[in-house]
Amino acid sequence: MTATDFIVARDDLETCKTIATELPAGESLPQDALLVKVDRFAFTANNITYAVLGDEMKYWQLFPAPNGFGNVPVWGFGEVIASNHPNVAVGERLFGYFPMATHLVIEATDVSKRGLRDGAAHRQGVAPVYNAYARVTGDPAYAGRQGDYQALLRPLFMLSFLVDDFLAENDDFGARTVLLSSASSKTAFGLAHLLHTRGRKAIGLTSAGNIGFVSSLGCYDEVVTYDSVTSLPSGTPVAFVDMAGNSALRAGLHHHFCDEMKCSVRVGLTHRATEADEGVLPGAKPRWFFAPDQIRKRAKEWGPGGIEQRFGAAWSGFAPLLERCLAVVESRGPEAVRQVYLDTLKGRIPPEQGHMLSLLG
Numbered sequence: 001m002t003a004t005d006f007i008v009a010r011d012d013l014e015t016c017k018t019i020a021t022e023l024p025a026g027e028s029l030p031q032d033a034l035l036v037k038v039d040r041f042a043f044t045a046n047n048i049t050y051a052v053l054g055d056e057m058k059y060w061q062l063f064p065a066p067n068g069f070g071n072v073p074v075w076g077f078g079e080v081i082a083s084n085h086p087n088v089a090v091g092e093r094l095f096g097y098f099p100m101a102t103h104l105v106i107e108a109t110d111v112s113k114r115g116l117r118d119g120a121a122h123r124q125g126v127a128p129v130y131n132a133y134a135r136v137t138g139d140p141a142y143a144g145r146q147g148d149y150q151a152l153l154r155p156l157f158m159l160s161f162l163v164d165d166f167l168a169e170n171d172d173f174g175a176r177t178v179l180l181s182s183a184s185s186k187t188a189f190g191l192a193h194l195l196h197t198r199g200r201k202a203i204g205l206t207s208a209g210n211i212g213f214v215s216s217l218g219c220y221d222e223v224v225t226y227d228s229v230t231s232l233p234s235g236t237p238v239a240f241v242d243m244a245g246n247s248a249l250r251a252g253l254h255h256h257f258c259d260e261m262k263c264s265v266r267v268g269l270t271h272r273a274t275e276a277d278e279g280v281l282p283g284a285k286p287r288w289f290f291a292p293d294q295i296r297k298r299a300k301e302w303g304p305g306g307i308e309q310r311f312g313a314a315w316s317g318f319a320p321l322l323e324r325c326l327a328v329v330e331s332r333g334p335e336a337v338r339q340v341y342l343d344t345l346k347g348r349i350p351p352e353q354g355h356m357l358s359l360l361g
């Protein structure tokens, strides 16, 4: 039995191809292993960032590919089609981190009523969230369109939630206005929604082509194109949350706001225009936001279920916005996956679209 994997050249992300790989079948499936058919997965700019940081953040090691190539991790759903684990049945549905492939073998460990982990040796050494699978059979929150929203948004909105929590616990570093770059991205507008909900002013920074979409969301108090950020009034304290990773933009903002730039958080790299050495900028020193640190801190302070409960409440408030502003686009088969991958890489996906893919024909 063979699987189809979609792989990309690590040093040139525009080079990509599908390959056939051998799957263990019947008795060759190891003890406790599951053979999972990858049904559908979400694809956004976040997955491109996984590829850009593949070596640095060890994303490439999660789903091995032939020399020089990598398999980009995606969030999605799989169905167990063979099981050598006594407590996991064929037909079970899992939600978690998958390769861009038709199949994945999971070495099931820590199996509980609600989830399991892949204990494969090559998957260790990354944040635990990347090896955890939720058992979602029959769960309406993970079925149909709601399931698509989970795959498309849940990992992103978790980041939005954690950044909002980090800012709130620091009284927004004295700022009452937060600037967000790549304001049209799902991660950014999730954060804008949370900021807006707790009375902060959210200013979206975006490209000219996406200004209509960002304005229509209703969670930004103001929307400004990249070429006019210096027209913003500079006399009051601001915080900046950077989804774009654009060094020139960051420098422009820091020089414009100077000491009023009270906090500068780096989150994403959508523009892939980061200079290795950005020099010293006026105002608060830019720093990377590392979600696992905030998760660890809050897990300790809020206790078991504390994050999930608060995140669940935040998600309930966010979901209606998705129904209004996000059109889920489904594509199947290797050629369609290749096209969406390349369009996402090149920034050609309209922000109102959320792509759900499958390599299965």
Ligand SMILES: NC(=O)c1ccc[n+]([C@@H]2O[C@H](COP(=O)([O-])OP(=O)(O)OC[C@H]3O[C@@H](n4cnc5c(N)ncnc54)[C@H](OP(=O)(O)O)[C@@H]3O)[C@@H](O)[C@H]2O)c1
Binding pocket: 044, 045, 046, 047, 049, 050, 155, 156, 159, 181, 182, 183, 184, 185, 186, 187, 188, 205, 206, 207, 210, 243, 244, 267, 268, 269, 270, 271, 289, 291, 344, 345, 346, 347, 348, 349, 350, 351
């Ligand atoms: N650190 C973390 O843990 C973490 C977690 C979640 C997300 N993130 C990061 O947040 C960023 C947003 O991810 P997302 O999945 O929410 O994005 P998305 O919804 O797919 O956002 C797409 C937007 O990004 C900009 N963009 C994308 N590709 C581009 C390109 N090639 N050239 C120029 N602009 C491009 C455009 O926005 P504009 O025109 O508005 O610039 C575009 O509308 C990613 O870098 C992601 O990795 C980080």
